[in-house]
Amino acid sequence: MYDFHLLHTEGLSRYYPGVRALDAVDFDLAAGEVHVLFGENGAGKSTLISLLAGANNPSAGSIYVRGIAKHFANVHEARTAGISAVFQEFSLIPTLTVAQNLCLGEEPLHNGMLDKQGLLKRAQNSLDELGFEVNASALVATLSRAQQQMVEIAKGLRGQVSVLILDEPTASLTELETTHLFALIGRLKEQGVGIVYISHRMQEIFQIADRVTVLRDGRKVCTVKAAETTHDQLITLMSGRSIEKIYPHIESRPGEVVLEIQNLSTRSGVRNASITARRGEVVGLAGLVGCGKSELLRAAYGLDKVTHGKVSLKGRDHTNASTAQSLKLGYFYLPPDRKHEGLVLGFRSTSNITLHALEGSLKGWGGWLRKKDLKDMAIRAGDQVELTSRNLGKAVGLLSGGNQQKALFAKGLTSNMALYVFDEPTVGVDVGTRSALYEVIKQLCEGGAAVVLISSDLPEVLHLAHRAYVMCSGEVMGELQGNEITESGLLSLFFGTKEGKS
Numbered sequence: 001m002y003d004f005h006l007l008h009t010e011g012l013s014r015y016y017p018g019v020r021a022l023d024a025v026d027f028d029l030a031a032g033e034v035h036v037l038f039g040e041n042g043a044g045k046s047t048l049i050s051l052l053a054g055a056n057n058p059s060a061g062s063i064y065v066r067g068i069a070k071h072f073a074n075v076h077e078a079r080t081a082g083i084s085a086v087f088q089e090f091s092l093i094p095t096l097t098v099a100q101n102l103c104l105g106e107e108p109l110h111n112g113m114l115d116k117q118g119l120l121k122r123a124q125n126s127l128d129e130l131g132f133e134v135n136a137s138a139l140v141a142t143l144s145r146a147q148q149q150m151v152e153i154a155k156g157l158r159g160q161v162s163v164l165i166l167d168e169p170t171a172s173l174t175e176l177e178t179t180h181l182f183a184l185i186g187r188l189k190e191q192g193v194g195i196v197y198i199s200h201r202m203q204e205i206f207q208i209a210d211r212v213t214v215l216r217d218g219r220k221v222c223t224v225k226a227a228e229t230t231h232d233q234l235i236t237l238m239s240g241r242s243i244e245k246i247y248p249h250i251e252s253r254p255g256e257v258v259l260e261i262q263n264l265s266t267r268s269g270v271r272n273a274s275i276t277a278r279r280g281e282v283v284g285l286a287g288l289v290g291c292g293k294s295e296l297l298r299a300a301y302g303l304d305k306v307t308h309g310k311v312s313l314k315g316r317d318h319t320n321a322s323t324a325q326s327l328k329l330g331y332f333y334l335p336p337d338r339k340h341e342g343l344v345l346g347f348r349s350t351s352n353i354t355l356h357a358l359e360g361s362l363k364g365w366g367g368w369l370r371k372k373d374l375k376d377m378a379i380r381a382g383d384q385v386e387l388t389s390r391n392l393g394k395a396v397g398l399l400s401g402g403n404q405q406k407a408l409f410a411k412g413l414t415s416n417m418a419l420y421v422f423d424e425p426t427v428g429v430d431v432g433t434r435s436a437l438y439e440v441i442k443q444l445c446e447g448g449a450a451v452v453l454i455s456s457d458l459p460e461v462l463h464l465a466h467r468a469y470v471m472c473s474g475e476v477m478g479e480l481q482g483n484e485i486t487e488s489g490l491l492s493l494f495f496g497t498k499e500g501k502s
């Protein structure tokens with residue numbers, strides 16, 4: 001039997017001007033259970049956990065820990081009560097090492113002096129125990145997003161934890177790291193830790209959830225036992241509609257080569273990599289985190305230095321071109337890290353979406369774009385990615401995680417590009433929107449653009465790519481076409497046995 005008193009809330013609410021982000025929610029968590037929060041982008045999941053973890057104050061309602069009402073003034077107070085959260089937005093200090101971040105505020109001393117070796121050892125041990133491959137002496141700024149996620153989890157587990165909250169922890173992890181995380185969650189459950197887990201990935205919900213609470217527009221729709229519900233039922237509860245097919249069929253009509261990368265090496269670790277992308281096809285790029293799939297296209301776009309090899313765009317030399325030149329020639333790149341690269345958080349969504357178009361018009365013809373035209377342009381692009389008008393008017397920084405991702409995606413839809421490179425485009429996006437984004441990819445491809453889909457989400461590559469490359473340790477391990485693109489076909493190349501090589 002569950003002990004329903006580890007944590008519960010009554011009428012918990014958080015209001016913002018014009019938004020009921022969380023509206024009178026009763027929620028409870030038992031010891032040793034994984035309780036998943038499920039809902040569309042903007043449904044209130046992150047808001048709920050920010051209240052549970054003391055990062056935000058309720059407008060109404062109460063939180064009880066083991067039956068006793070609590071008011072957390074800050075995250076520290078929640079932690080003292082045993083509640084620890086790993087948020088969607090990271091909290092690490094990039095200029096410090098992993099070890100320093102992990103021991104912040106609890107640095108070990110030796111004879112009154114900071115014990116640097118002890119610090120490093122302790123941090124490395126805690127990472128190793130979790131099965132995370134991260135070097136404790138590395139600067140956080142040099143880590144990939146996945147590695148930063150692992151450090152965040154390790155940090156969340158410091159000290160006595162009876163409630164662990166994870167907000168989309170696997171959004172930037174690959175299969176292997178996810179397996180480690182799930183094993184860890186299994187161990188924590190055995191120790192009686194209650195886990196609140198947010199995810200948009202149906203498959204993993206059924207893998208680890210004991211119960212699922214569905215939120216919609218800030219309200220609780222219901223709480224169900226995972227064993228007693230289905231995939232389709234959850235989606236209907238979440239969105240109030242059923243979604244027949246997530247992945248559309250995309251017609252393949254390969255035309256001229258838009259992007260050709262030959263024997264490329266980069267400062268960021270890519271080695272001798274060659275790929276091509278043609279008009280009218282979706283090219284998948286798969287591989288483990290850190291395999292170089294992202295770095296390859298970033299260097300081709302102009303975000304990193306090419307040290308060897310050649311990039312051609314539409315038949316012309318494009319090696320070490322600037323990002324401005326790339327955009328001008330019709331090369332759109334959607335970065336995976338929306339917060340630091342893609343979006344101006346203080347600007348409205350509309351202004352963010354039309355940013356590229358605006359640059360083009362000012363630099364291109366020196367002409368004027370009417371404010372209304374820009375607004376219409378943003379609304380059209382917003383529509384395609386299912387961003388509501390209410391969200392379009394908000395500063396992007398105030399949008400929920402998934403809605404920020406939609407705004408970023410919409411940026412590429414304001415003008416016709418020859419090449420779209422989407423780097424982890426559906427991270428944090430709900431299932432309904434995911435199918436809308438895939439529909440956009442279909443239209444772009446069938447409209448004659450080349451699409452490169454860089455993704456850690458295998459099903460995405462399996463279902464959408466006409467051709468796929470797999471990378472490992474900076475090298476392209478192989479290329480698969482059509483029916484060859486299967487899970488085992490892709491995975492067999494993930495760990496680096498190159499075809500025709502020993």
Ligand SMILES: Nc1ncnc2c1ncn2[C@@H]1O[C@H](COP(=O)(O)OP(=O)(O)OP(=O)(O)O)[C@@H](O)[C@H]1O
Nearest residue numbers: 016021041042043044045046047399400401402403
């Ligand atoms: N500081 C704020 N000011 C105004 N509105 C806010 C603020 N913080 C959150 N919201 C709004 O509250 C609603 C709920 O957001 P929340 O981040 O909880 O959604 P979510 O369920 O976590 O979504 P996602 O799956 O996209 O992460 C959204 O409409 C969001 O725009």
Ligand SMILES: [Mg+2]
Nearest residue numbers: 046088400401
């Ligand atoms: Mg969220």
